[in-house]
Amino acid sequence: MLTDSHCHLDRLDLSPYNDDLGAALNAARERGVERFLCIGIDIKNFPYLIDITKKISDVYLTAGIHPMEFNDGPVEFPEEGLAGWLEQAGQTETVVGIGETGLDYYYSSDAIEAQQQSFVTHLQVAGKLNKPVVVHTRDARDDTIRLIREYGNLDSAGVLHCFTEDWEMAKKGMDLNFYISFSGIITFKNAHTLREVVEKVPLERILVETDSPWLAPVPYRGKSNEPKNVVEVARCIAEIKGVSYEQVCEQTGQNFARLFRLRGLERENRQNV
Numbered sequence: 148m149l150t151d152s153h154c155h156l157d158r159l160d161l162s163p164y165n166d167d168l169g170a171a172l173n174a175a176r177e178r179g180v181e182r183f184l185c186i187g188i189d190i191k192n193f194p195y196l197i198d199i200t201k202k203i204s205d206v207y208l209t210a211g212i213h214p215m216e217f218n219d220g221p222v223e224f225p226e227e228g229l230a231g232w233l234e235q236a237g238q239t240e241t242v243v244g245i246g247e248t249g250l251d252y253y254y255s256s257d258a259i260e261a262q263q264q265s266f267v268t269h270l271q272v273a274g275k276l277n278k279p280v281v282v283h284t285r286d287a288r289d290d291t292i293r294l295i296r297e298y299g300n301l302d303s304a305g306v307l308h309c310f311t312e313d314w315e316m317a318k319k320g321m322d323l324n325f326y327i328s329f330s331g332i333i334t335f336k337n338a339h340t341l342r343e344v345v346e347k348v349p350l351e352r353i354l355v356e357t358d359s360p361w362l363a364p365v366p367y368r369g370k371s372n373e374p375k376n377v378v379e380v381a382r383c384i385a386e387i388k389g390v391s392y393e394q395v396c397e398q399t400g401q402n403f404a405r406l407f408r409l410r411g412l413e414r415e416n417r418q419n420v
């Protein structure tokens with residue numbers, strides 16, 4: 148079951164679809180995408196995302212604050228603080244995971260402490276709620292692994308999303324029970340090293356994602372990305388691993404369901420509106 152395990156539905160460019168999110172999702176469904184995980188990255192848009200996921204049965208949700216949100220100065224939390232907000236948000240019916248959280252030292256070093264504090268809080272709340280955590284990591288390999296090891300719940304684990312690091316980091320993540328999610332970056336011409344990582348990570352540990360609206364795969368590079376393009380990511384993995392496209396869809400879909408514990412959560416009784 149082809150699943151876009153990471154998309155930001157509140158940020159998509161819907162102009163080709165007359166501002167209709169349903170039409171963008173239909174375009175993906177027509178290409179065989181059967182499930183979507185919409186990733187929350189701020190407090191402001193979260194109520195809108197709850198609204199979407201309550202109405203559309205093949206869209207699941209996560210709750211979190213992106214590490215880059217801290218790069219522009221302190222983030223304002225509601226009265227109950229980050230932990231309180233996350234705990235409450237994390238218990239929303241359609242929320243299957245905590246994040247996007249993590250560490251990104253690429254642009255700014257001023258925010259490192261705030262990013263780390265937030266990451267630790269996300270890991271702790273995820274552990275408490277027994278939900279997997281969606282982790283963004285860039286230029287922060289050692290700290291990411293160290294904090295997961297120290298504060299993460301290895302049972303509920305999580306995913307290193309939009310993976311662009313090396314094999315050593317992938318291995319460390321898998322040793323902590325994490326899945327590795329690949330985006331359209333693996334289709335980029337110069338991504339040889341990353342494709343070698345794809346080759347080595349067992350298909351049983353892989354998820355596929357778009358990270359839309361960002362990082363459109365070849366041949367859409369430079370355009371706004373959307374969930375329908377997860378097909379190109381799955382195809383690329385099939386090619387690298389020398390397995391069928393169907394096998395990649397099937398296995399990564401099963402991995403997704405296992406990580407986010409969808410059994411019993413598949414909401415047959417919910418209707419698309």
Ligand code: NI
Nearest residue numbers: 153186247358
């Ligand atoms: Ni993201």
